[in-house]
Amino acid sequence: MDRRRFLKVTAVTGTTAALSACGSPENQLVRFIPDDAITPGIAQWKPSICPLCAAGCGVKARVMDGDAEVLRQGTAGVVRAALVKKLEGDPDHAPSRGRLCVRGQAAVQVTYHPDRLVAPMKRIGERGAGQFAEITWDEAIATLAARIDAARAAGPSAIAYVGRPHPGRRALVVERFLAGIGAAGPNWYEPFDDDVLRRANAIAFGRHQLPTFDLEHARLVVNFGADILGTWNAPLAHGVAYGRMRRGAREGAMWVQVEPRVSQTGASADLWIAIRPGTEGAVALGVAHILMRDGHRAASAAPRAAATIDGWSRGLPDFSPEAVQRLSGLSPNRLAQLAHEFTTRTPAVAIVGGQALAHTNGFAQALAVNALNELLGAVGTPGGVHFTPMASPRPAARDLAEVIRAGTSAVLIVDGANPVHTLPPSRRSDAWLRSVPFIVSLGSFLDDTSSLADLLLPDHSFLESWVDADPESGALESARRSAGPAMRPLYDTRATGDVLLQVAAALAQPLDPPMPWASFEAVVQDSTLAPAPPPMAATTNSPAQWVPPSFDGAVEQFPLHFLPYASQAFGDGATAHLPWLQELPDPLTTAMWSTWVEVNPRTAEQHGIADGDIVAITSAHGTVEAPAVLSPGIGPNTVAMPAGQGHGTYTRFASGRGANPFTVLAPIADTATGVHAWAATRVRIARATAADGRLILFGGATRERPEHLRGRG
Numbered sequence: 001m002d003r004r005r006f007l008k009v010t011a012v013t014g015t016t017a018a019l020s021a022c023g024s025p026e027n028q029l030v031r032f033i034p035d036d037a038i039t040p041g042i043a044q045w046k047p048s049i050c051p052l053c054a055a056g057c058g059v060k061a062r063v064m065d066g067d068a069e070v071l072r073q074g075t076a077g078v079v080r081a082a083l084v085k086k087l088e089g090d091p092d093h094a095p096s097r098g099r100l101c102v103r104g105q106a107a108v109q110v111t112y113h114p115d116r117l118v119a120p121m122k123r124i125g126e127r128g129a130g131q132f133a134e135i136t137w138d139e140a141i142a143t144l145a146a147r148i149d150a151a152r153a154a155g156p157s158a159i160a161y162v163g164r165p166h167p168g169r170r171a172l173v174v175e176r177f178l179a180g181i182g183a184a185g186p187n188w189y190e191p192f193d194d195d196v197l198r199r200a201n202a203i204a205f206g207r208h209q210l211p212t213f214d215l216e217h218a219r220l221v222v223n224f225g226a227d228i229l230g231t232w233n234a235p236l237a238h239g240v241a242y243g244r245m246r247r248g249a250r251e252g253a254m255w256v257q258v259e260p261r262v263s264q265t266g267a268s269a270d271l272w273i274a275i276r277p278g279t280e281g282a283v284a285l286g287v288a289h290i291l292m293r294d295g296h297r298a299a300s301a302a303p304r305a306a307a308t309i310d311g312w313s314r315g316l317p318d319f320s321p322e323a324v325q326r327l328s329g330l331s332p333n334r335l336a337q338l339a340h341e342f343t344t345r346t347p348a349v350a351i352v353g354g355q356a357l358a359h360t361n362g363f364a365q366a367l368a369v370n371a372l373n374e375l376l377g378a379v380g381t382p383g384g385v386h387f388t389p390m391a392s393p394r395p396a397a398r399d400l401a402e403v404i405r406a407g408t409s410a411v412l413i414v415d416g417a418n419p420v421h422t423l424p425p426s427r428r429s430d431a432w433l434r435s436v437p438f439i440v441s442l443g444s445f446l447d448d449t450s451s452l453a454d455l456l457l458p459d460h461s462f463l464e465s466w467v468d469a470d471p472e473s474g475a476l477e478s479a480r481r482s483a484g485p486a487m488r489p490l491y492d493t494r495a496t497g498d499v500l501l502q503v504a505a506a507l508a509q510p511l512d513p514p515m516p517w518a519s520f521e522a523v524v525q526d527s528t529l530a531p532a533p534p535p536m537a538a539t540t541n542s543p544a545q546w547v548p549p550s551f552d553g554a555v556e557q558f559p560l561h562f563l564p565y566a567s568q569a570f571g572d573g574a575t576a577h578l579p580w581l582q583e584l585p586d587p588l589t590t591a592m593w594s595t596w597v598e599v600n601p602r603t604a605e606q607h608g609i610a611d612g613d614i615v616a617i618t619s620a621h622g623t624v625e626a627p628a629v630l631s632p633g634i635g636p637n638t639v640a641m642p643a644g645q646g647h648g649t650y651t652r653f654a655s656g657r658g659a660n661p662f663t664v665l666a667p668i669a670d671t672a673t674g675v676h677a678w679a680a681t682r683v684r685i686a687r688a689t690a691a692d693g694r695l696i697l698f699g700g701a702t703r704e705r706p707e708h709l710r711g712r713g
């Protein structure tokens with residue numbers, strides 16, 4: 001579009017100005033000439049991709065004409081243009097099959113959010129004071145290029161990148177950009193990291209990738225800890241498959257959930273089994289022991305398991321029902337019942353994920369469940385474990401803690417990640433960030449981390465940009481898709497892929513190797529970038545020994561296991577800025593706009609805690625307070641808190657709201673992979689104060705009691 005033509009103003013007053021003028025002439029909005037030929041009242045549907053989790057679900061955007069407040073060359077105004085009004089699932093995209101989860105429905109609010117960053121800015125006050133001034137894109141790109149030029153000579157660790165994983169070629173541009181300036185590879189950072197499972201899958205199945213489960217054709221699903229219908233992996237795709245599993249000829253299928261707290265998936269299960277946290281692998285190996293002992297399966301049927309699990313070829317003698325009971329608390333009878341279900345309901349599959357892998361033995365837990373699947377013959381077969389063909393499987397993540405420990409970064413590029421909010425303070429991310437000489441943020445909002453930046457380079461929203469995704473999970477066939485912008489950009493933002501290409505062109509010393517593309521659109525449309533999917537091949541490794549998990553915090557001082565979990569609305573907190581999601585009642589508690597801690601009624605009684613009382617949760621690393629929700633769906637030795645709230649800075653809707661469970665976590669890791677063991681912290685609890693209105697429940701109370709029982713205890 002010709003910007004000069006666009007900026008012809010047609011009317012400076014009248015109804016347009018009334019939209020937000022507030023009576024102040026200097027605040028009046030101007031109406032620009034429409035920039036697009038649109039047909040009033042006729043909707044168009046344009047494809048796009050939901051960006052609100054890494055699943056990469058295809059969506060359809062309903063586009064109609066409307067008035068939008070925009071920013072053009074520093075001037076605010078109103079334009080009549082084609083605007084996205086609504087998102088729906090896309091029936092033509094395999095993972096979503098025409099459905100859309102609640103987060104996906106709310107994704108449209110990203111574009112129209114009132115606190116979106118609308119232009120590039122530089123810091124003008126103290127770091128973290130939130131004082132920024134708008135600059136031109138030319139100045140922004142020249143500033144970043146000069147900083148990178150100055151830092152390059154200091155070696156690969158002088159420039160660091162921390163980003164939320166992207167399911168498409170934006171990740172490729174980032175990797176090529178970093179390689180071209182001689183920097184170390186990107187840190188794809190997520191607090192609820194699944195890298196333990198990717199690494200275990202690489203060992204067991206030759207695929208460094210999250211799995212897809214053919215739930216539709218399974219007769220038995222035993223799920224060790226993954227909230228696969230709520231937030232884990234590709235929840236929408238697996239939710240659709242779950243619905244099909246429960247229908248028609250598959251009506252008799254059974255779902256067993258093994259976990260210490262009832263998740264959304266657990267609430268949909270036929271059988272919920274509570275065990276000690278971090279012992280899911282022992283239960284899986286106990287089932288395998290029974291299947292081999294009783295002659296249902298031979299150890300030799302699972303050669304990869306024999307190579308990865310200590311004692312496999314001898315029938316796992318260390319995992320007799322009695323031994324499993326000592327480790328996990330699961331009775332021999334219940335274990336035998338579980339093994340029986342595996343022999344009678346086929347095809348059967350086991351799932352592991354989420355908190356089950358967030359322990360010091362997470363890698364061994366994943367290998368144990370992988371071995372059980374191999375023994376069941378469930379790998380690559382109907383009703384079993386599959387891997388979505390991908391053009392470019394995700395490389396192993398660099399450990400952010402290593403970057404922090406090294407402390408040698410002169411330039412830090414932050415791309416949608418928020419480590420200040422999600423890394424526990426004990427990992428010293430805040431101090432590290434404050435010590436980095438120059439931070440640039442590529443996100444669309446000011447949050448706990450980007451508010452420390454020196455330069456803000458706001459991205460287009462996904463609806464305004466070229467997008468693509470190569471989903472890692474959720475489909476049995478390749479689900480790569482790309483799409484052009486569904487609407488024109490509202491503000492003076494720029495696609496991050498284009499920004500990196502432009503910075504590369506502005507460097508004094510060219511990229512080596514160079515990037516051949518002129519724009520991010522060219523990257524997305526480059527058909528030479530689609531190699532054949534890698535074959536599924538076994539990888540040998542020395543056998544691993546399953547050992548019980550260890551926890552941070554002496555049990556005498558900190559007797560309770562602390563379980564943070566991804567909230568259905570906010571995930572790890574990245575979507576807490578969207579008001580529709582703040583208003584969304586939690587499916588199990590009906591809580592909204594708040595954080596809570598789930599406590600077993602027996603535990604609550606021991607501590608004199610009533611529903612709604614404010615509880616102090618203390619670990620060896622800090623204290624966080626939240627209102628109590630008494631729940632029989634959690635074991636008496638565990639307390640749980642949803643993540644997502646407790647931001648210092650994250651728009652008007654999420655700043656200063658609720659509490660952050662990450663603040664009390666220990667800096668403890670899986671011993672095999674070094675991935676943060678976020679479920680390995682012990683805490684104690686105490687009643688802090690009486691209920692003070694912090695808990696906001698859609699249902700009015702967590703448990704409604706009949707009128708005639710009121711006041712009777």
Ligand code: SF4
Pocket residue numbers: 050051052053054055056057100101102103104105234235236237
């Ligand atoms: S699962 Fe939901 S939030 Fe994630 S990409 Fe799909 S629609 Fe978006």
